Amino acid sequence: xxxxxLIAATxxxxxxxxxxxxAARADDIEETAAVCxxxxxxxxxxxxxxxxxxxxxxxxxxYLQLRDFKVGNxxxxxxxxxxxxxxxxxxxxxxxxxxxKPWPNLQEPSAPHDVAVHAENxxxxxxxxxxxxxxWQGDSVxxxxxxxxxxxxxxxxxxxxxxxxxxxxxxxxxxKTYTDxxxxxxxxxxxxx
Amino acid sequence: xxxFATRALVAGAVALAIAGAAQAQEVKSATKYGNxxxxxxxxMNRSADDGNNFLHTNGNYQxxxxxxxxxxxxxxxxxxxxxWVFQTEVKDSLxxxxxxxxxxxxxxxxxxxxxxxxxxxGEELWHYKQKLGPVxxxxxxxxxxxxxxxxxxxxxxxxxxKLVALNAKTGAQVWSTDxxxxxxxxxxTMAPTVINGKVLLGTNGGEYGIRGFVxxxxxxxxxxxxxFNTIPENSQGVWATTDATGRDMHRDIAAxxxxxxxxxxxYKTLGGGVWQNPSxxxxxxxxxxxxxxxxxxxxxxxxxxxxxxxxxxxxxxLDTGKYSxxxxxxxxxxxxxxxxxxxxxxxxxxxxxxxxPGVLHAGKTGHIxxxxxxxxxxxxxxxxxxxxxxxxxxxxxxxxxxxxGANGGVxxxxxxxxxxxxxxxxxxxxxxxxxxxxxxAYPSGKLWLGGAxxxxxxxxxxxxxxxxNYNSGKIAWQVKTEQPMIGGILATAGGxxxxxxxxxxxxxxxxxxxxxxxxxxxGAGVNAPPSSYTVEGKQYxxxxxxxxxxxxxxxxxxxxxxxVD
Numbered sequence: 001x002x003x004x005x006l007i008a009a010t011x012x013x014x015x016x017x018x019x020x021x022x023a024a025r026a027d028d029i030e031e032t033a034a035v036c037x038x039x040x041x042x043x044x045x046x047x048x049x050x051x052x053x054x055x056x057x058x059x060x061x062x063y064l065q066l067r068d069f070k071v072g073n074x075x076x077x078x079x080x081x082x083x084x085x086x087x088x089x090x091x092x093x094x095x096x097x098x099x100x101k102p103w104p105n106l107q108e109p110s111a112p113h114d115v116a117v118h119a120e121n122x123x124x125x126x127x128x129x130x131x132x133x134x135x136w137q138g139d140s141v142x143x144x145x146x147x148x149x150x151x152x153x154x155x156x157x158x159x160x161x162x163x164x165x166x167x168x169x170x171x172x173x174x175x176k177t178y179t180d181x182x183x184x185x186x187x188x189x190x191x192x193x
Numbered sequence: 194x195x196x197f198a199t200r201a202l203v204a205g206a207v208a209l210a211i212a213g214a215a216q217a218q219e220v221k222s223a224t225k226y227g228n229x230x231x232x233x234x235x236x237m238n239r240s241a242d243d244g245n246n247f248l249h250t251n252g253n254y255q256x257x258x259x260x261x262x263x264x265x266x267x268x269x270x271x272x273x274x275x276x277w278v279f280q281t282e283v284k285d286s287l288x289x290x291x292x293x294x295x296x297x298x299x300x301x302x303x304x305x306x307x308x309x310x311x312x313x314x315g316e317e318l319w320h321y322k323q324k325l326g327p328v329x330x331x332x333x334x335x336x337x338x339x340x341x342x343x344x345x346x347x348x349x350x351x352x353x354x355k356l357v358a359l360n361a362k363t364g365a366q367v368w369s370t371d372x373x374x375x376x377x378x379x380x381x382t383m384a385p386t387v388i389n390g391k392v393l394l395g396t397n398g399g400e401y402g403i404r405g406f407v408x409x410x411x412x413x414x415x416x417x418x419x420x421f422n423t424i425p426e427n428s429q430g431v432w433a434t435t436d437a438t439g440r441d442m443h444r445d446i447a448a449x450x451x452x453x454x455x456x457x458x459x460y461k462t463l464g465g466g467v468w469q470n471p472s473x474x475x476x477x478x479x480x481x482x483x484x485x486x487x488x489x490x491x492x493x494x495x496x497x498x499x500x501x502x503x504x505x506x507x508x509x510x511l512d513t514g515k516y517s518x519x520x521x522x523x524x525x526x527x528x529x530x531x532x533x534x535x536x537x538x539x540x541x542x543x544x545x546x547x548x549x550p551g552v553l554h555a556g557k558t559g560h561i562x563x564x565x566x567x568x569x570x571x572x573x574x575x576x577x578x579x580x581x582x583x584x585x586x587x588x589x590x591x592x593x594x595x596x597x598g599a600n601g602g603v604x605x606x607x608x609x610x611x612x613x614x615x616x617x618x619x620x621x622x623x624x625x626x627x628x629x630x631x632x633x634a635y636p637s638g639k640l641w642l643g644g645a646x647x648x649x650x651x652x653x654x655x656x657x658x659x660x661x662n663y664n665s666g667k668i669a670w671q672v673k674t675e676q677p678m679i680g681g682i683l684a685t686a687g688g689x690x691x692x693x694x695x696x697x698x699x700x701x702x703x704x705x706x707x708x709x710x711x712x713x714x715x716g717a718g719v720n721a722p723p724s725s726y727t728v729e730g731k732q733y734x735x736x737x738x739x740x741x742x743x744x745x746x747x748x749x750x751x752x753x754x755x756x757v758d
Contacts, residue, residue: 073636073637096327121650124648127745140328167636169634170642170645174645177592
């Protein structure tokens, strides 16, 4: 768990309560979404560097992550609890709601030339953009990774490698074949893209 | 068929849903056959001799990709020039095979847009955008390879695994049917094939632990008529130890048999996608198609047995979907060197020199396989069109180098044939890769490769265009290309073949010698199969230039039609 403060934990509890009796109706979704904003940010900029941006993220991806947190394929102290009681229509409505928002500018710096070349070489061998597409925007169940927070990217890629993030064996297997230096270059390059 | 490496997939009537579609417009008729505003079965049956239209993704039911008009030929092709360029709204991978009916062209783009164009001028007649559901689980790019035409409808299969029928004149949706559940990894990128009122469709998903199929839907209503599961409930086969060419595949049969006895048959998540159109033999009313890789691609431990009918050519009955025969190229494949490029029906010489009805398939292995249509048996296989090294070394944790890489050889790209020369034309990739295995449990509809394929960055990559005499298996000529080739090729009666390269080159070669006679720089990767057609007495050649996600070729959004004056 990377959000250490009590406040965060309290928030998470509040979130669980708010989502306990959810419906997929539009105004209820607004209400539920407000809970998410406590961490993922009022204007889409997350309140902590270890929290990913979800505004403007691809709809299918958001839905599947919520599903995975719920069924336990992906685990996170905050998110697992939040998703635990969520029904499919709510997850789908939240995914549609957040994907329709504009992607936030996280003010991550562009990677220097040598780092960019390093990362592009990895892309050339692994074909990342075959799935994450031109400009790293992804589509549907493949996430946008360009412009995502650098710390979150580093952490989630590290979790894929360690097996802690187990909801996509392919990404895990692929990233395991790279070194720490490679992952660092990728995180810097993608965040600043 | 995977392929990210460089890389590394509402029943009933639905209301009109044409977002931003243009008004329907009157289309000028120009044809020599009867009333062509409707595509009759008779017209489809005769498509191989139709010097005006291009009615089927691969030209005709035999899938020869041989266009019978020779107005554009070896003597005048140097004067070929763009007649028009149409810009689509979507700048991403273009794999569409333009279909032309009576002066109207239908093309598709990534993300399932369909355009009807005036084939003479490139003017837009209508534009249909599929509203995709939240989950589309596709492999290898948001591609679409084109529509099928039949009656007064145009058929599109979508990334979120739906089959949609559109009114050919207006682009309005007539019906939409769910083909399979996209959350489980099913998706559609192929063009449908329509025969005798049946819309035939395979599926992607061999990278997601699906159970593959070919399905037939009623062309009028969209109702499901039959399903042929490409993975039978007993998928163990004969425990073959060698591939179709006799090479040892290093299987540990004893270990596999033990696993099979312990865990049972893996058929429910065994993959077996069908990526490309079946060919159709009216004489026997059978269709012929190839089945792709088993799931997970690289890890054989969780799927003991031959994994029938993966990596196979299969024939079934058109009316019932009942099995007729099959031939497996690679049993228990752990390299994803599967079977994707569409089958072609031509007469071939058998081993004794007698002419028999045959079936051709170009494999990712780099061989063109020649079969007897009667029983699917293998008559011969061609010389390898690309380097093969270290076959069949088993994938390892750290990666084992083997050639060809997992994209082939011949990927999904359709081949062309010129039966008058007994020649097949294929485009190939040479992409040295390492094959990595990594065990993982079935991840419920997420990508399931059981490892990874990686291009070796220090090794040179290239491609080639290869002409093979299918009656001898010998390579007649070969032209090397700067980059690995994905897309397709067309042969014409003008003694030409047309194909494109990822660097934007679109070119015409002499089909007898391979001599390059003309080329054009399209500005974006030409990774789509060309078509040819004739309107008001003038022949055109058309191709999409939109690049390719799978090999990360430069993206664009142009449909370019060429002619000579």
